[in-house]
Amino acid sequence: MHFTTVFAATALVSSAFAADHKVAVGTQKGELVFKPDTITAAQGDTVSFHFWPKNHSVAQAAFNSPCAPMNNGFWSGFVPTTDTQNTANWTYTYEVTNASAPIWFYCTQGKHCQEGMVGVINPPSSGARTLAAFKNASASASTNVSPTVKAGTGGNLTQSSGSSSSPSGTASGSPASATGAASQMSGSIAFAGLAGAFAYFLM
Numbered sequence: 001m002h003f004t005t006v007f008a009a010t011a012l013v014s015s016a017f018a019a020d021h022k023v024a025v026g027t028q029k030g031e032l033v034f035k036p037d038t039i040t041a042a043q044g045d046t047v048s049f050h051f052w053p054k055n056h057s058v059a060q061a062a063f064n065s066p067c068a069p070m071n072n073g074f075w076s077g078f079v080p081t082t083d084t085q086n087t088a089n090w091t092y093t094y095e096v097t098n099a100s101a102p103i104w105f106y107c108t109q110g111k112h113c114q115e116g117m118v119g120v121i122n123p124p125s126s127g128a129r130t131l132a133a134f135k136n137a138s139a140s141a142s143t144n145v146s147p148t149v150k151a152g153t154g155g156n157l158t159q160s161s162g163s164s165s166s167p168s169g170t171a172s173g174s175p176a177s178a179t180g181a182a183s184q185m186s187g188s189i190a191f192a193g194l195a196g197a198f199a200y201f202l203m
Helices: 002-017 131-139 175-201
Strands: 020-025 046-051 059-061 092-093 104-105 117-122 156-159
Touching: 117 131
Parallel strands: 020 046
Antiparallel strands: 046 092, 059 104, 092 156, 104 117
C-alpha cells in the first residue's frame, strides 16, 4: 500500500514540475516564423502553439522530408484569425513523450515552409541535422503539404481567451522563459505539499 501511494505521489511531483513552452506561430507584424523556433523540453513537458494572423498551422515532419507531413505525426489544422492585437482563441498543445528524439515541424500554409517557417523541439546536440540544415532543405522543397487527418491530431486543440501580450517578449521576456518561471514556481509549491504527503505515508 505504501509503495502504491509513493508511486502516485512521485507521478504527481513529476507532473508538478512539467513546464509549458509557449511558441508564437507567426508574429503580430506578420512575419513567417515560429518564435522561438528551437525548443528544449523535458519528457512530460508541453509545447503550446499560439497563432497570429492570418491563417497558420503546425505539422510534424521528418528531417529528410521537409514540408511534408510525417506518418503518425501531429497536426494542428489551420487556425485563421484577423485580430492583429491578440493571438487566436484556439491553441494547439503537444506533449513531449520522448525527449531524446528531435521533433521537426513546419507551417503548411502556402509556401510558408519554403520561406523558413519551420522549427524543432529538442534538436540533436551535434551532427549535421541542425535547424539551419532543415531550413535549407525546406527552401528547396517542391511542395508544401498539409496532413489529411483530423485537425488536432497528436495533441490538444483547445479554445482559449487569447492574449494581448507580444510574442516577441519585449516587456516580459520570451514566452518560453516567462512560462518556465511560472511553472517552476507552481512546481515548488506543489512539491512542498507533496513532500508532506510522502512523510505521512512512509510513517
